[in-house]
Amino acid sequence: MKVSADGNLQVLNGRNDVLWSSNMSVTAANASLSAQLLxxxxxxxxxxxxxxxxxxxxFDHPTxxxxxxxxxxxxNSNMKHALQPWKSPSDPSFGRFSVGTDSFIHSQVIIWDGDRPHWRSGPWNGNIFLGLMYTDEATNYANTYIRQNDKDGTIDFVYTGASTLAYSHYAFSYDGTISEKWxxxxxxxxxxxxxxxxxxLxxxxxxxxSCNPTSSPVCRCLKGFRPKNPEEWKKGNWTNGCVRKVSLQCGIQGGKDDGFYRLAYAYDAGAGCMYWSKDLIDIQEFSSGGLDLYLRLPHSELGTSNKKIVVIIVTVILGTIGVAALTLFIRWKIMTQRKAQRKNEQLENLKHDENGHQVQLEELPLFEFKRLATATKDFQDSNKLGQGGFGPVYKGTLEDGVQIAVKRLSAASGQGIEEFMNEVVVISKLQHRNxxxxxxxxxxxxxxxxxxEYMPNKSLDFFLFDPVKRELLSWEKRFTIIEGISRGLxxxxxxxxxxxxxxxxKASNILLDEDLIPKISDFGMARIFENKQDQDNTRRVVGTYGYMSPExxxxxxxxxxxDVYSFGVLLLEIMTGKKNNNFWLDEQSLTLLGYVWKLWNEDDLQPVIxxxxxxxxxxxxxxxxxxxxxxxxxxxxGDRPSTSTLLSMIVSDIVDLPCPKQPGFIRRLVSSDTDSSQLHGPKSSSSSNYVSITHLSGR
Structure with missing residues (x-):
């Protein structure tokens, strides 16, 4: 980096080619200039x-x-490209996403995917963005935004940061996500x-x-509407949206007046009155907060009618089928009570662990066995996706067309209610794209x-260790998988x-969606740490040989x-296409880790890639x-990086990497070693300490 003769700040490569310049048209070439990072x-x-x-x-040129x-x-001339991220983690040219707005009247932040909206914040009311669901803590951050209208046809969004925190910032990623961290x-x-x-989205x-992330399926039509394409809707493709069941009367002579059904208020004290005259798009239901909206519907869809007609109809119905209705009511009441009792028993089973201690759960839907049996065609082998330590996993299709994966505890499984409860408690409270x-x-x-949720491409090991399917994992896809796993961690x-x-x-616990985006699964062995807790001990070691850390x-x-150690093993498997548990270098009894370490020291990694x-x-x-x-x-x-550090290393936020030290478990047991059950290091003279454990459970 240097200040050029014409007074511009420049970045050059090793050949003195100008890669970037401040490109000031009016410079101070005759003055002595300095650059400083404040x-x-x-x-x-x-x-x-x-x-x-x-x-x-x-600050005048944010990227x-x-x-x-x-x-x-x-x-007005640059409404969509106020911020633009990189094209990829390794390509600093502008990518497909950008940040801007679509209106100067009710200004909102929009993430654009090309010319198509990808995400929006909702209108700014002078204090918060109305389309976001804020926690009490997040509201404090929302108040740090200021929007002011200028007379020259521009809008200024100023992020002041939180005064009590240091180094807060917003980062816009190449994948179209924006996040605030401090x-x-x-x-x-x-x-x-x-x-x-x-x-x-x-x-x-x-x-x-209307979308509700806590419902299944997440999409439903508003009152008075039906799916435009019922078949696509059943399959989980909701993009075609919904259409009115009955057209609006709009003051047609002889017709009954339209009315308004309250979904929300269309008025906010800060933003003023807002109304929409065309299609309503991007409606989301919040568990708390949000604003109401009044939806115009035909008279017949409002649930109101002439009182006299209602009285006559009700009287006739009650007089004709009173006894039958009473009988049906009693039967329904009995069935409802039994169902409620069964559900309460299920909830009580879920709310206590095997030691009888109470467990706090998020709201988690309970599925009936009959519904799951129908979805999986009575758990037919043709619907079996695989087998894990927990038991078999089946593909199923619910009555609304949503595809699911059902993990069924096997009677012969080494895992039981403890692992089942652990996975329910842990993963029901987590939500992340990976x-x-x-x-x-x-x-x-x-x-x-x-x-x-159903993952159509099964797990990573299904591709990675298959000589044919592995060809589908290009380097770009493998890097996306590596980055996704690290972000999940x-x-x-x-x-x-x-x-x-x-x-x-491990590879079999990394599921892949239709775009080969990785999702970490199987939390039956996971443990929750307190805020200040760094490690824990157990006398029941569980996990998979080859992925366990030495300690x-x-x-x-x-x-x-x-976990970082396990990720390292998985990362080397992705890079080599070889499975650590099955790798064996005959003459030296090296594991995959030992072989990579050997080639690293020889400065010749080509044979293992x-x-x-x-x-x-x-x-x-x-x-x-x-x-x-x-x-x-x-x-x-202590030598291994933290999870956040290794992510920065992978995406090259940290450029200079330290030299690695010897891995654990670089050699395998050989026949002469079986008496001592010792895992040998590279030097036969090295000593090891041994600690007995009660139980070791391999998976």
């Missing part, structure tokens, strides 16, 4: 001397980040982000469709089942309401760093990921 994060170019004048500042006191100026002195704290659920339920979504559970008679360890240690991270497998100590991704174009990124993998599997926990 504590605010603002890079400033100014004339030297005691009365130096600022001639350029980075994908918004620092406190940065003014985001949106003009530094608490030790780590970045996630405050808010969007989009989070599928209901946050613009128009996910189409015109006159974690599998739990839709509900079922406990009837002796059945215990968990119902998840950051959420589990740092950003979620609970600190979760997974304890069984966990041998001493029962588990922490964030034991999967030939399907060994392209020169991606070589630096591939070598970087192997480097990060070796850092994650170092023998001692």
């Amino acid at each position: 504590d605010t994060g603002n890079l400033v170019l100014f004339t030297s001397g005691t009365n130096g004048t600022m001639v350029w500042q980075s 994908d980040s918004l620092m406190p006191n940065t003014k985001l100026i949106i003009s 530094w608490d002195g030790k780590k970045w704290q996630y405050v808010w982000g969007a989009p989070v659920t599928e209901c946050d 613009y128009g996910s339920c189409g015109a006159f469709g 974690l599998v979504k739990l839709l509900g559970c079922c406990i009837e008679n002796k059945e215990k089942m968990l119902i998840y 950051v959420y589990l360890h740092r950003d979620s309401r609970l600190r979760i240690i997974h304890r069984d991270l 966990y497998a041998m001493e029962g100590h588990f922490s964030e760093k034991s 999967d030939p399907l991704i060994a392209e020169p174009t991606f070589s630096p990124e591939i070598l970087r990921c192997i480097h990060v993998g070796l850092l994650c599997v170092q023998e001692f926990p």
